[in-house]
Amino acid sequence: MSRLPLIQPDTANRQAAELLAGVQQALGVTPNMTKAMANSPAVLKGYLGFSGALAAGVLPAHLRERLSLLVAQENGCDYCLSAHTYLGERRGKLDAGQIAAARRGEAEEPKSAAALAFAKAVLRSKGGVEDAELKTAREAGLSDEEIAEVVATVALQVFTNYFNKTADTDIDWPVVRHDH
Template structure:
């Protein structure tokens, strides 16, 4: 579905994306095939953007999850957003792809995100202890889990729908 062909609720949601971002990413155009899916993504993403994790940390999680899941669309998008909107530098983006950070709280966040992702949510007491020792609160832990879930959703969606990358391309295997 192209943005120009959208009608009803899909057109309304895509107009909101265009207004908020100044562009309508291909992912949201593809999601508009089901207005319920696009609405769910926008609401989940919007709610988490108002959480306590700062934008640079959220982008690091998204980069790590995209790298781990081999989603070039999301890796490209979040590398761009991290560099151009969230204040990360190229070294920080590269580190995030490996689940690393020089900032101790960001490092603890990525360690937890990797544990959540790799265990499919089956983290244990040792993972939580490491997160808390790294400076994460219970609220932070909760949000990390939610960000991993949101990014797994977008990774799976973009890979399954084979969404054309409309960001400067970053490949997970390079």
């Protein structure tokens, strides 16, 4: 059972209800994570804004989903791992092998592999990457814009991982557990 209440659209305050209605309209569902975030409309609005901005960025959906899978696996967040396995299949068009590889920080395509390796370095160093890691990412073809978005995607996913682990958000996706 979630440790933060799951705010229902019909009982939410006006601002939270409007935000949740936007989620429902955009996704066709209102995930429990957004219902938990609706305890603070500021948190939900911030999440939706950051997520929306990155979705309009240069990183393709398949790479954003791969990065999300890596971060969820590294942080042991089963809610996010479940959500991004589902979304990775549908939004990112990833197959089971690509999803498993992303969780390990791997991809067959060299540029995606470089982005995942850089993301893992960002995550494990808490942003304190070495010059050589940045150079390797650039040499693999990542632009500075893409590098910035990889860092931002890692940061967004760390937020959602920490939020869902703290809230112990009830998983409303097909359940996937992290590897220990």
